[in-house]
Amino acid sequence: MSLPLRALLLTSTDVTEERLREIWRLRLEMLTLTRSEEQDWEEFRAAVVGADRYVFVFVDPDDTAQGFFTIAMLPVDVERRRMLLMFSKYFYFRPAYRGHPKTILAPWRLVPIALRSFGPRSLHFVTTAFPQSYVSLTRTAGRTWSLRDDATPPKVRQALVAFAEAFYPGSFDAAEGVVRGANVADGDSLPRSSEARRLAERYEELNPTWRDGVTLPILFSVDARLVGHNVARVVRRSVRRG
Secondary structure, three states: OOOOOEEEEEEHHHOOHHHHHHHHHHHHOOEEOOOOHHHHHHHHHHHHOOOOEEEEEEEOOOOOEEEEEEEEEEEEEEOOEEEEEEEOOOEEEOHHHOOOHHHHHHHHHHHHHHHHHHOOOEEEEEEEEOHHHHHHHHHHHOOOEEOOOOOOOHHHHHHHHHHHHHHOOOOEEOOOOEEOOOOEEOOOOOOOOHHHHHHHHHHHHHOOOHHHOOEEEEEEEOOHHHHHHHHHHHHHHHHHHO
């Protein structure tokens, strides 16, 4: 049976300090910090709060956050193509709520916001991924691209470089196509389905040094493939949880 969950879409300036602290603590449950909590809190707050930034908070009937992800929007022009990159820096859910249908549908609420703010542009989600987020996002999107994948199209490579240079100017390794110096996300909660294991193995091939704090920039597009994959996945999960 599907667990009850409500998706709150908030501008970063509308997130209360209490809620911001709550989702930050939820994040800390899922990683081992390599710096002080005070330093991490300051970086977290600076990354979440700002212009053109949003937070999805998923709460249970007691108004307790069970997961969240953040979005920062970056318009770029690649080969005369107008693109909007939507950066999800933080993406954390407690195990029982991962893959919930509402978490799959929620990002579509960003489309009218993006159109109003930046006009007609192709829409793409970007982030830097450890194994767990790579598996989750690739299963949600149906396909993700990285700078370390030989099949990645040239325009996608340029967009990924623009993203990494904008948000990680001091830690982006352009030669290797990775971002260095991140806190290492704990990996013991990876899903165990055959699809998840296959994707986790693929991630290891693309980024074998992730345990050293090396993350993989990835991109997936808002297109017909994503729509079809999302619809099919929501139906499957709704039937399974029903």
